[in-house]
Amino acid sequence: MENVNEGLERQRAKRKRVARMKKFIVTTILAFMVLTITVMSVLCYQVLSLKKELRELSKQVYVSTDVADSNEMVDDSVLDDVYKVDDIDNIAEEGDIPKVYLTFDDGPSSNTDKILDILDDYNVKATFFVCGKDLEVYGDAYKRIVEDGHTIGMHSYSHSFGDIYSSGDAFAADYNKIHDLILNTTGVDTKYYRFPGGSSNKVSSTSMSTFINYLNEQGAIYYDWNVASGDATSQAFSSEQLVDNVMKDVVKYKTSVVLLHDASNKNATVEALPGLIEALQEKGAMILPITDETTIIQHVNVVQ
Incomplete structure (x- = not known):
């Protein structure tokens, strides 16, 4: 009888061990499955986040920030090396009086009034290609550009390459928005x-x-430039270097359209402006705002 009881005890103990082992295996498998699902969920979330970031990066190449702006701006520095366009009819000849058009892109910003003050000090008129900004902050700047006798032009509303250039309809919508503003x-x-x-x-x-x-359908005229100051680049030029960059090129042309920027991070441009104006005046240049009489400077002037 005693042997029978011992046998039963051993069987019970064995069954318990087997049950514990099964429970351990099942628990391990379930834990592994939960861990796998969790890891996959995290990875999926990261992939989706990366895709979103890539879409944003495709829209905006470089972002320059202005704490007072509600719009994100794109820096043109990615395109630094494509603006070397010579027009044989515009090459300067001996005795020519150079016509120079100072143009400022990306404003208005906290630097616009400073630039307008300098232009006023020298009695010089320029051209401002503006973007869409908060009117509560910059409404007076738009008005002052015009009231001070400068030419105001459009540089898109959003300045977001990915949005503006995504389709003809997107471009038209953005154009109408900045035109109406x-x-x-x-x-x-x-x-x-x-x-x-x-x-x-x-x-x-x-x-x-x-x-x-x-643009042709709207009766609009687009202006590029044939002289770049370098203030759109990621390289940090000093104010003296910006002046040198302009002066070495304006002597080549009868008509020079100079690319400058009045975004909030272009302090070197503000510092360079007095010296640039004085250097141009010493060369006898006529510094003018763009008008209907201005020679059109375009990089792409044949529709294909």
Whole structure:
């Protein structure tokens, strides 16, 4: 009888061990499955986040920030090396009086009033290709550009390459938005336009002829530039270097359209402006705002 009881005890103990082992195996498998699902969920979330970031990066190449701005701005520095366009009819000859058009992109900003003050001090008129900004902050700056006798033009509303150049409809919507902002704020029905990145930009996935044709339909004229100060680049030029960058090129042309910027982070441009104006005046240059009489400077002037 005793042997029978011992046998039963051993069987019970064995069954318990087997049950514990099964429970351990099942628990381990379940834990592994939960861990796997958790890891996969995290990875999926990271992949989706990376895709979102890539989409944003595709829209905006470089972002320059202005704490007072509600719009994100794109720096044109990715396109630094595509703006070397010579026009044989515009090459300066001996005895020519150079015509120089100082143009400021990306404003208005906290630097715009400083630039307007300097221009006023020298009695010089320029051209401002503006973007869409908060009117509560910059409404007076739009108005002052016009009231001070400068030319105001369009540089898109959002300056977001990925949005503006995504389609003809997107470009038209953005164009109408910046055109109406300028008209309603200043009373000027401007027809001057500068493409973000220029008409020769390498960012647009849509043929630039689509946008050029649209501007033609609106009776608008787009201006590029043939002299770049370098203030759009990621390289930190000093104010003296910015002046040198301009002066070495304006001597080449009868008409020079100079690319400058009045975004909030362009302090070197503000510092360079007095010296630049004085250097141009010493060369006998006529510093003018863009008008209907201005020689049109375009990188892409044939619709294909």
